[in-house]
Amino acid sequence: MVEYLCDCASCYNLSDDDARLQSGRNLREHQKRYGQPTDAQRKRRAEQKERQNRRQQRRNRARTEQAPQQPDGSHTAPSEALDGNGDGENGNGGWNDAGLEGGEAGQGEGVGTVRRGGLAGAGEVFPDTLWNTVYIPRMDGEHAEEWDAPDDPDSDNENLLTAPAYSAQKLEPPYIRMAYLQAVLNNVTGNTPVRQTEANLRTSLAMLDVARGLPAFPVPARTLRTARRRVGVDPDQWIIQYAACPQCWKLYMPEAVIKLDSPSCTIPGCTGNIYMLGEKGKRRPLKIIPQVSLITSLRRMLLRKGFRRQLRDSRGSPVGQNDDPHFVMKDIHDGEVWHELRTGIKRELGNQGNVRDIxxxxxxxxxLTEHRLGLHMTVNLDW
Ligand SMILES: [Zn+2]
Ligand SMILES: [Zn+2]
Structure with a gap:
């Protein structure tokens, strides 16, 4: 997420959190309205910074006693740079001393600062010198194969997208599929009880058998549940019933629950139990968290006829419309951030703890808007 830190006269003395603005346009409007901070303000901020730096320095020394001590004043150098900065025309304030992403700032007008996900404060005092790529683990290595396999013995990965009765490997004749669909329809919309539905289905199959129309392979489905799956209209199929540890909330795939050596949670030191034994010794998870795979759902939705056409094509759409004060935003894609989302980037963690996407x-x-189709996900935690 790109954030804008305003350094107009009004925002200058605010904390980073309070001076955060929604868009570059707001930033420019602030600059126009409140102007540059006064010399007194700059001086006060520089002094503040100086005090902060000294505090930080003391804390750091206390933390790493073995580390060679830096000569006094080395940590305050950035704040001197800030003074220099402040005297210049543009007045980058004090927020971007470390030069994290300074190049993109201000969009040609030299106001404000764009920063990507930096930790407030830290980068200004101790610029990162080393950046390491952050790799997000795709899955828990222990059960890697299980995460890829769907929770259904009757289906493989392919079937997540294609209904078996329509697939190349398990293709069923159209009249069998019609029998399935009729059974599902009667049950779902006609409220026919399951037993009745299945009796009807078997009768239909018997009639086809008499007419010598019953194939040997695949063996026709005789239960409603299987019929639903064969024609791809079983919503339960997409639900993954994770077992959660009631103590630490570690999630276990259903297959993993079957393979566990004991009911105990596998997290070291956790005393939670994952399952209890039901009748016939079946393992019954104590806490279930049902979820549907977001990516798989999207893949299925994209296969629907006409779905892609409904997705906006942002390629070549105008950038910077908000520079026109009379422009009326009507939708999310009228915002400037829409055009700032990036693809082909990696996340890096600096040796001073700053984070950047590059x-x-x-x-x-x-x-993102250069692609016909792109996916951007935002997760709001504890919003
Ligand atoms: Zn402002
Ligand atoms: Zn646990």
Whole structure:
């Protein structure tokens, strides 16, 4: 997420959190309205910074006693740089001393600062010198194969997208599929009880058998549940019933529950139990968290006829419309951030704890809006 830190006269003395603005346009409007901070303000901020730096320095020394002590004043150098900065025309304030992503700032007008996901404060005092790529683990290595396999013995990965009765491997004749669909329809919309539905289905199959129309393979489904799956209209199929540890909330795939050596949670030190034994010794999870795979759902939705056409094509759409004060925003894609989302980037963690997103080639990556189809996900935690 790109954030804008305003350094107009009004925002200048606010904390980073309070001076955060929604868009570059707001930033420019602030600059226009409140102007540059006064010399007195700059001086006060520089002094504040100086005090902060000294505090930080003391804390750091206390933390790493073995580390060679830096000569006094080395940590305050950035704040001197800030003074220099402040005297200049643009007045970058004090927020971007470390030069995290300074190049993109201000969008040509030299106001404000754009920063990507930096930790407030830290980067200003101790610039990161080393950046390491952060790799997000795709899955828990222990059960890697299970995460890839769907929870259904009757289906393989392919069937997540294609209904078996329509697939190449398990293709069933159209009249069998019609019998399935009729059974499902009677049950879902006609409220026919399951037993009755299945009796009807068997009768239909018997009639086809008499007419010598019953194939040997695949063996026709005789239960409603299987019929639903064969024609791809079983919503339960997409639900993964994770077993959660009631103590630490570690999630276990259903297959993993079957393979556990004991009911105990596998997290070291956790005393939670994952399952209890039901009748016939079946393992019954104590806490179930049902979920549907987001990516798989999207893949299925994209296969629906006409779905792609409904997705907006942002390629070549105008950028910077908000520079026009009369422009009326009507939808999310009228915002400037819409064009700032990037693809082809990796996350890096600096040795001072700052985080940044940077293109694989060291550049900025490409715009999400340069692609016909792109996926951007936002997770709001504890909002
Ligand atoms: Zn402002
Ligand atoms: Zn646990």
């Amino acid at each position: 293109g694989h080639d060291g550049g900025e990556g490409s715009r």
